[in-house]
Amino acid sequence: MTDEAGADAKLVKMIVFAVGDQEYCIPILSVREIRGFEKTTALPFAPHYVCGAINLRGIILTVIDLAVYLNVEPQADNPRRVVIIVESRNGTVCGLLVDRVIDMADVNLSDIQAVAEEDSSLSGLVMIADRMIGVLRLEVVVGQLVGGMIS
Amino acid sequence: MSGDMDDILLVFFQECEEQLQELERGLSALSDGESGKETINAVFRAVHSIKGGAASFGLENLVRFAHVFESSLDGLRSGRVAPTPEIVKTFLKAMDVLSDLVAEAQGGAAVDQGRIAESQTELEAIIGEGGGSAPAAKQEDVIPADFVPVPMDFEPVMADFDFGDFGLEEDAPAAAALVVTFSPHTAMYDRGDDARNLLIGLADVAVAHGGTSTVTCETAALPALADMKTEQSYLSWRVVLPASVPEESVHAVFDWVSDVCDVTISREGGSDPDGGEPAPEEPTPALVEDPAPATFKAETEPAAATPDLQPHPASASVVEKIMAELPPPPTAAASAPIAAGNTAAVRRPVEQATIRVDLHRVDDLMDLVGELVIAQAALESIGQREEGGQQEMIKRIASMKTLTRDIQDAVMAVRAQPVRSVFQRMQRVVREACSMTHKDVVLTLEGEDTEVDRTLVEKLSDPLTHMLRNAVDHGIESAEDRIAAGKSPTGQILLSAGHRSGRILITIKDDGGGINHERVLAIAIKRGIVAPDAVLTDDEINNLIFAPGFSTATTVSDLSGRGVGMDVVKQAILGLGGRVTISSVQGEGTTFCLSLPLTLAVLDGMLIVAAGSTMVVPVSSVVETMMVNHKDIYMLPDGANVVSIRGVCMPLIPLASELGLGGYGTSRGLSEDDVILVVENESGARAALIVEDIRDQAQVVIKSIEKNYRQMPGVSAATILGDGSVSLILDVPALVANALGRIDTRPSDVRTGIAA
Numbered sequence: 001m002t003d004e005a006g007a008d009a010k011l012v013k014m015i016v017f018a019v020g021d022q023e024y025c026i027p028i029l030s031v032r033e034i035r036g037f038e039k040t041t042a043l044p045f046a047p048h049y050v051c052g053a054i055n056l057r058g059i060i061l062t063v064i065d066l067a068v069y070l071n072v073e074p075q076a077d078n079p080r081r082v083v084i085i086v087e088s089r090n091g092t093v094c095g096l097l098v099d100r101v102i103d104m105a106d107v108n109l110s111d112i113q114a115v116a117e118e119d120s121s122l123s124g125l126v127m128i129a130d131r132m133i134g135v136l137r138l139e140v141v142v143g144q145l146v147g148g149m150i151s
Numbered sequence: 152m153s154g155d156m157d158d159i160l161l162v163f164f165q166e167c168e169e170q171l172q173e174l175e176r177g178l179s180a181l182s183d184g185e186s187g188k189e190t191i192n193a194v195f196r197a198v199h200s201i202k203g204g205a206a207s208f209g210l211e212n213l214v215r216f217a218h219v220f221e222s223s224l225d226g227l228r229s230g231r232v233a234p235t236p237e238i239v240k241t242f243l244k245a246m247d248v249l250s251d252l253v254a255e256a257q258g259g260a261a262v263d264q265g266r267i268a269e270s271q272t273e274l275e276a277i278i279g280e281g282g283g284s285a286p287a288a289k290q291e292d293v294i295p296a297d298f299v300p301v302p303m304d305f306e307p308v309m310a311d312f313d314f315g316d317f318g319l320e321e322d323a324p325a326a327a328a329l330v331v332t333f334s335p336h337t338a339m340y341d342r343g344d345d346a347r348n349l350l351i352g353l354a355d356v357a358v359a360h361g362g363t364s365t366v367t368c369e370t371a372a373l374p375a376l377a378d379m380k381t382e383q384s385y386l387s388w389r390v391v392l393p394a395s396v397p398e399e400s401v402h403a404v405f406d407w408v409s410d411v412c413d414v415t416i417s418r419e420g421g422s423d424p425d426g427g428e429p430a431p432e433e434p435t436p437a438l439v440e441d442p443a444p445a446t447f448k449a450e451t452e453p454a455a456a457t458p459d460l461q462p463h464p465a466s467a468s469v470v471e472k473i474m475a476e477l478p479p480p481p482t483a484a485a486s487a488p489i490a491a492g493n494t495a496a497v498r499r500p501v502e503q504a505t506i507r508v509d510l511h512r513v514d515d516l517m518d519l520v521g522e523l524v525i526a527q528a529a530l531e532s533i534g535q536r537e538e539g540g541q542q543e544m545i546k547r548i549a550s551m552k553t554l555t556r557d558i559q560d561a562v563m564a565v566r567a568q569p570v571r572s573v574f575q576r577m578q579r580v581v582r583e584a585c586s587m588t589h590k591d592v593v594l595t596l597e598g599e600d601t602e603v604d605r606t607l608v609e610k611l612s613d614p615l616t617h618m619l620r621n622a623v624d625h626g627i628e629s630a631e632d633r634i635a636a637g638k639s640p641t642g643q644i645l646l647s648a649g650h651r652s653g654r655i656l657i658t659i660k661d662d663g664g665g666i667n668h669e670r671v672l673a674i675a676i677k678r679g680i681v682a683p684d685a686v687l688t689d690d691e692i693n694n695l696i697f698a699p700g701f702s703t704a705t706t707v708s709d710l711s712g713r714g715v716g717m718d719v720v721k722q723a724i725l726g727l728g729g730r731v732t733i734s735s736v737q738g739e740g741t742t743f744c745l746s747l748p749l750t751l752a753v754l755d756g757m758l759i760v761a762a763g764s765t766m767v768v769p770v771s772s773v774v775e776t777m778m779v780n781h782k783d784i785y786m787l788p789d790g791a792n793v794v795s796i797r798g799v800c801m802p803l804i805p806l807a808s809e810l811g812l813g814g815y816g817t818s819r820g821l822s823e824d825d826v827i828l829v830v831e832n833e834s835g836a837r838a839a840l841i842v843e844d845i846r847d848q849a850q851v852v853i854k855s856i857e858k859n860y861r862q863m864p865g866v867s868a869a870t871i872l873g874d875g876s877v878s879l880i881l882d883v884p885a886l887v888a889n890a891l892g893r894i895d896t897r898p899s900d901v902r903t904g905i906a907a
Contacts, residue, residue, distance in 0.1 A: 041877040042764055044810035044863050053856065053869060053877040060869045060877050061859045093859050145860050 020072035334387030352404035362393025597647035626663035762812035
């Protein structure tokens with residue numbers, strides 16, 4: 001914890017992970033667990049970025065391939081690929097397939113430089129130890145899974 | 152504390168639910184002419200319990216009505232009033248109002264005052280008839296002042312000072328006034344009790360002995376707001392009762408809280424021989440002029456009553472001293488616990504999420520779980536053995552398999568509930584439908600003890616309501632028509648439930664006019680549901696009433712006739728994995744049969760392979776399986792295929808491409824290894840699914856995927872296979888409907904024509 005932060009500063013613990021050669025982070029409180037990637041079951045009519053469904057101790061949830069979703073080149077044949085199980089604010093649980101989990105970081109919310117669009121999946125960019133890290137807007141990523149039936 | 156209140160309120164509403172069912176059962180027994188003492192007592196008890204519970208929660212509307220109801224039932228109990236059909240009808244109506252009032256108290260819609268008043272007048276007429284206690288007099292003791300939340304609780308302050316002052320002046324002649332001081336422990340609030348109830352009790356005692364009580368709240372123990380624990384009890388009360396009150400009756404008030412409440416009872420005269428004396432010493436004028444916080448006065452009053460007060464205190468210094476001791480905002484703090492109790496009553500639970508289960512069922516389950524633990528220990532010991540465990544292991548696993556099956560059954564038994572609760576609700580539906588349509592219909596229930604899964608019980612309510620309203624509105628003819636047809640003017644509807652070969656069968660049978668085939672067909676043609684030149688069998692015509700947008704009613708009534716009802720019913724039943732069939736004999740009545748699975752949690756499935764992944768088809772929808780014979784497959788002009796199986800053509804669905812998985816089936820064409828699965832939807836329409844392989848047949852546990860993912864066409868749910876992987880359960884009716892098109896009711900014949 002950095003105590004010298006200003007009075008209005010709001011520190012949020014983020015988990016930082018790599019997708020391709022990009023780094024992203026999400027609030028650690030939305031992470032339920034991290035597990036190895038295993039075979040998924042293909043889902044019919046699924047968006048191309050959905051790998052399929054997995055069984056998490058009796059709960060069936062879908063896994064999003066973040067590399068496909070964010071349109072980044074994934075690291076080929078990476079044995080360290082893991083699935084981060086996240087729960088969005090409205091209670092939807094899903095898995096994010098990432099290449100590698102790097103570490104945790106305290107991010108000051110006021111340090112996040114917002115990107116233009118309000119409903120984009122990237123809420124902003126933040127500098128952590130001279131690395132540019134994208135802050136994912138989980139609600140947008142996960143929210144696209146649920147909702148209306150696709151015809 | 153507020154959590155406790157919520158819990159208690161919840162229990163109260165659960166009990167209400169049970170009492171209302173009891174009431175319903177009793178009243179139907181009465182209307183069947185069975186007026187045994189036990190039945191009447193049960194009815195009386197039910198209303199009385201609701202009233203009693205409602206009173207302790209201050210649900211005034213409910214108490215008032217329940218009281219009148221109870222008084223009128225009293226006439227029945229004492230034999231002054233005979234349970235004639237009219238009177239039972241009045242009671243039934245009152246019961247409906249009562250259950251609505253319970254719903255209102257639970258946070259539901261407010262009940263129409265007119266209805267309450269009407270039912271109340273009818274009940275009072277019965278009381279009058281019985282010549283019993285005058286309703287007016289009874290009426291009064293229902294709304295005693297003590298149900299109005301005692302205002303002194305909330306503002307101990309102002310009242311205190313006034314009372315204290317008053318008390319000191321008036322007390323001198325009645326020196327032997329009874330002084331009760333009590334301080335509740337935190338445990339008392341934990342138990343859900345409230346000082347308010349004690350104060351009410353004391354006030355009642357005082358009123359009973361022709362006097363009034365004066366209440367003082369002692370806030371001395373209150374810490375500063377910042378230090379205050381919200382769960383802690385800090386307040387104590389001092390109540391001065393008239394001299395005529397015997398101590399025993401005060402003891403009676405504290406009887407059931409004595410273990411969690413400190414009580415002292417003394418005669419004022421005894422503890423303070425010259426009662427009037429403190430008055431001049433009391434710095435009253437200073438207090439009156441002083442703009443100190445109100446509670447501060449509350450603090451000084453008991454001090455005045457204590458004899459060892461210093462004889463000549465400098466009023467100003469006392470004031471200052473007490474002020475210094477007092478926490479800054481005591482008023483807010485003092486009212487906090489009480490206010491919390493009050494808001495608890497406002498926030499209300501909507502639906503009850505608990506069930507009552509026979510103890511022996513839980514015991515059975517416990518036994519089985521014990522067995523499971525033993526079996527697991529046995530497996531472990533075999534695993535540790537060096538050699539020769541193989542055979543033993545297989546044997547143990549086999550016994551464990553039966554054990555898990557037993558546990559599954561036991562858990563299902565725990566979840567099972569009799570359909571009675573839903574069925575009895577239907578009595579009311581029919582009653583209301585009757586009064587709206589001015590028909591006279593008797594609903595007979597059969598097999599209410601049939602047990603089905605709890606979720607099913609709840610979901611049955613809406614479809615059944617629809618169907619019974621329809622039966623009354625459209626099924627049963629008007630009284631004149633019935634007499635003309637030589638029937639009794641009273642219509643009969645039978646609602647029955649029973650188990651048939653692993654499913655539950657619910658039948659709704661009316662003795663009305665039956666379905667008028669010509670009229671149904673004419674309307675269906677007019678609404679464009681079928682082609683004008685269609686030739687339909689009677690059965691197909693019957694099924695037309697389930698078509699969306701269909702309505703035979705020439706006028707839209709309040710009850711039904713908007714043409715949405717039966718369509719919705721069918722969807723609801725299909726959604727539960729059930730089937731609806733109709734049989735109708737013109738002039739004699741219509742019978743609807745609902746066939747439903749026993750549980751929604753487990754399903755017998757056939758494991759098949761499509762696009763390389765394993766999927767599940769419910770066994771109940773599979774008619775037969777066969778190998779592909781290329782000679783039997785015909786291509787239609789639109790690119791679709793049909794297959795002829797023993798001369799009957801049906802659409803061919805290549806499952807992989809139908810589900811949009813990997814273009815597997817489309818590019819590949821049919822392979823020799825492929826298997827055809829003939830599947831059937833609820834109305835009997837068939838289609839042939841092409842799958843790559845059939846793996847197994849197994850019971851699978853249904854898991855919802857919609858919670859974390861959107862709905863997928865052709866997939867109803869998912870399950871987890873033995874190897875831990877996820878497998879999709881196919882939605883056969885949707886697949887078949889998609890292949891057939893929705894409206895075509897005779898697909899196979901039509902397509903035969905095209906293909907041949």
